[in-house]
């Protein structure tokens with residue numbers, strides 16, 4: 586039976602209550618002290634662990650203090666300094682384009698308006714939401730790989746990997762005031778329990794509220810079971826799409 590929106594909202598509230606209790610330390614795990622530092626750390630964290638970023642940033646933050654510092658350094662120098670975070674050429678290009686724009690149009694500071702943030706080089710919805718939520722107290726759904734995997738496993742979306750579509754779907758389910766906490770809860774639960782390949786359903790604090798308990802992860806038998814909560818057009822289609830979603834989310838994290 587299809588779960589109503591009201592029931593989804595109620596289940597989300599119960600999940601968040603349990604996550605808050607299980608992970609009272611949930612929050613952004615990047616090290617930073619200024620808005621520019623958080624912005625750079627977030628750009629570097631794409632396709633890279635927060636731990637690796639936190640190893641690289643202390644030397645960078647000591648050397649580059651203003652938007653002009655970041656913009657003025659030779660591109661090759663910055664590339665070498667951030668090489669270990671992966672995709673270093675693209676990241677260096679984005680950081681310098683961003684800092685140049687901030688210097689030219691915003692007096693070297695980061696604007697607080699979400700749409701303006703989104704218009705800046707190197708800043709997509711995930712980064713804009715994280716910056717707005719962390720720096721400017723504006724609730725945001727920060728959709729990363731853990732968020733995507735968990736949204737599917739928890740049956741709040743069916744067979745979706747598009748971060749923007751997932752963000753808009755979850756906006757209807759999670760109250761706005763809880764968007765930031767929900768995001769941190771998804772990330773920390775994905776990192777510490779609901780692993781991509783072998784989720785620890787046995788020790789999971791939200792297991793009674795999860796339609797994928799003991800069936801998620803990378804196994805054909807496990808992935809064959811469609812979510813009882815997610816809507817699907819037909820039984821045959823549901824089996825196919827559930828298997829595809831499970832396969833994709835397991836591989837992507």
Ligand code: SF4
Pocket residue numbers: 738778779780784785786787789790791792795796797798799801
């Ligand atoms: S019960 Fe298992 S699949 Fe569901 S959220 Fe917990 S760890 Fe993940």
